[in-house]
Amino acid sequence: MSGSSTVLIVEDESAQAQVLTYNLEAAGYSVLYAECGEDGIQQARLHRPDLIVLDWMLPDMSGIDVCRTLKTDVDTRDIPIMMLTARGSEDDKIRGLTVGADDYVTKPYSNRELIARINANMRRYGLGTEALSYAGIEMNTETHRVSRDGDIIKLGPTEFKLLRTLLSRPKKVYSRAQLLDHVWGMDIHIDERTVDVHMGRLRRAINTDGKPDLVRTIRGAGYALDKDA
Missing domain, CATH: 1.10.10.10 (Winged helix-like DNA-binding domain superfamily/Winged helix DNA-binding domain)
Structure with a gap:
């Protein structure tokens, strides 16, 4: 259903990123990958993916800071961002949504659920449709x-x-x-x-x-x- 839609994964855990990449490509998406926040910001600006899956905990900067940067940049602010995190408290969710995250997925998650959430966000923003x-x-x-x-x-x-x-x-x-x-x-x-x-x-x-x-x-x-x- 996704056609040539592109998802950028910003995740420093390579094994998890590989599994997610495999499942996204199986669902028909093109996938970009960044293992740190700065690389994620640069790839988002360069390639303008249709959606970003962003981990909260990154080696160089927090996903919150990455999200805030992208959402205040005129070239990237319209890209939907899904935050991935082990932080499950209500305050953490509110913090993520406050800086502009469009969705919030708590670890551990099932890949089927995550793909379904990505599809739902694509439909919500009119992306990945024929x-x-x-x-x-x-x-x-x-x-x-x-x-x-x-x-x-x-x-x-x-x-x-x-x-x-x-x-x-x-x-x-x-x-x-x-x-x-x-x-x-x-x-x-x-x-x-x-x-x-x-x-x-x-x-x-x-x-x-x-x-x-x-x-x-x-x-x-x-x-x-x-x-x-």
């Missing part, structure tokens, strides 16, 4: 069918990936660097102006027949899909 929609635009990521107000839209592969990224979090502003990462990948050296060219093509494709322009350009920042632009 259907995406916003302001009359409908996208099926499995069949690559895109329409607006019932009219079929033909997109090239790059424009499809751009629209999928924007549809995943409507109104969120994506920088050109982030769009390059999501669509072309960090290992490909492409000028950021290439994003502008393809965004122009996307804008022309979805804003036909006098329909309102849904692509908002934020000078010096990037792009967003926003019906209130």
Whole structure:
């Protein structure tokens, strides 16, 4: 059910991380792994995973500090975070949720329950699904069918990936660097102006027949899909 959704595991116990990785990949997820807080923060900023599974106790900094850092960063604050911890008191749970954690799982846990909780959080945030929609635009990521107000839209592969990224979090502003990462990948050296060219093509494709322009350009920042632009 998860398609190509990515989960970042931040966990210093390698054996536990390996088991969780195995179960997540068996469930269809792509998995990233970090064994310390600083690496977890860097990977979250670089790859923008769909969800983060974050251990409370890490060798360099606490999961609470990692969570607080990610939730105060404009580039990562929208990523759902599930805290894993042996701390089961009500005060600890409240502390975790207060700094921005979206869910809280107490150790020991069953892998089946954890995967179910991850799936539930994906559904809650509209991630990992085949259907995406916003302001009359409908996208099926499995069949690559895109329409607006019932009219079929033909997109090239790059424009499809751009629209999928924007549809995943409507109104969120994506920088050109982030769009390059999501669509072309960090290992490909492409000028950021290439994003502008393809965004122009996307804008022309979805804003036909006098329909309102849904692509908002934020000078010096990037792009967003926003019906209130």
